Amino acid sequence: MPAAMGSPPWSQSEDEGSSSQDEGGPSSSEDSEDAESLLQDALRLKMIDLVVFLLLKYREKEPTTKAEMLSSVIKEYQDHFPEIFSLASECLQLVFGVDVKEVDPSNHCYVLDTTLGLTYDEMGNDEGSMPKTGLLITLLCLILLEGDRASEEEVWEALNGMGVRDGREHSIFGEPRELITKIWVQEEYLEYRLVPNSCPARYEFLWGPRAHAETSKPKVLEYLLRVNRKNPISFLSLFGGVDSDEEEGA
Known part of the structure; x- marks a missing residue:
């Protein structure tokens, strides 16, 4: 997954300002x-x-x-x-x-x-909903990086790092398990299938036919190159999408 993005530019200037002390003294x-x-x-x-x-x-x-x-x-x-x-x-x-x-x-x-170029429109007439396509694209990227198939364990590990947790309602994405194993499977963006001969039973994710029809691996790779130094976590926290350490320890 893309490396974590550093602090926004506006926070960098604060550090730079503190490194050069004003000659007017501590007060100024x-x-x-x-x-x-x-x-x-x-x-x-x-x-x-x-x-x-x-x-x-x-x-x-x-x-x-x-x-x-x-x-x-x-x-x-x-x-x-x-x-x-x-x-x-x-x-x-x-x-x-x-x-x-x-x-x-x-x-x-x-x-x-x-x-x-994905055509999924999950907002509909629900004025309280927000676009969830960013999470879908993250999953498509992950599947591609894992060799065209990603185990359920790998998917949840990546999503947990974004503050998107199985069974926990998310402020932007709602209930993530229903979204990624039911809704996006029904919309044919993802395939969610049993790994053959797995014991105990394990599941994996693949691109669905609609993902193949609307985008392509080269386009997703180009997208990954553009966002390589960025990460949604930096912005998710602004919208209440990432739990704090204090909340995790509670």
């Missing part, structure tokens, strides 16, 4: 660090707001523009638009399986579409 240095911390918190919230705004556009199948994002979401942080937009786009792709594509560079107009 602390004031500067406090101001920087407040800015990073504000930018992180703006990124989350932009993700929510773009998910609404995705649900309604509406395009958007840079001007609309600036006026509706970014507002007084327009100078920071490039980093906010970049991280929001990464979050949409890695967590939700949604790509932000610029279709008119002159007007900075964007449309939102499912990553890798």
Whole structure:
């Protein structure tokens, strides 16, 4: 699986600021660090707001523009638009399986579409649901990396590392076992089958016929190369998708 992504760019500047002490003394240095911390918190919230705004556009199948994002979401942080937009786009792709594509560079107009060309639309008319295609793509990648078939044990080990646990309701993906062993099997994106001659009985996952029809191994490998240094865990935690160490120990 892709290596874990480091801290977002906005947190790096805080570290850099603390390494160079202001000559004005401890007081001015602390004031500067406090101001920087407040800015990073504000930018992180703006990124989350932009993700929510773009998910609404995705649900309604509406395009958007840079001007609309600036006026509706970014507002007084327009100078920071490039980093906010970049991280929001990464979050949409890695967590939700949604790509932000610029279709008119002159007007900075964007449309939102499912990553890798998958047509699965799980949102339907449920206003409380969120796209789950990001998890499906993670499974397709895992199966490919494991030699076109992944054991159930390997799948749950990978999902546990993302905070997606068997039998535990997830804030984004719902009940994961039903999703991956029933819904996506019925939708023919996955095959979930008994390993021949296994004793005790073991199961494995393979690509289903619909996955083969809508995407391809080269496309998935290209996707893996693009996201090699990134990981959805960094963004899942922002949406309550990863349990804290304290919760795990409880």
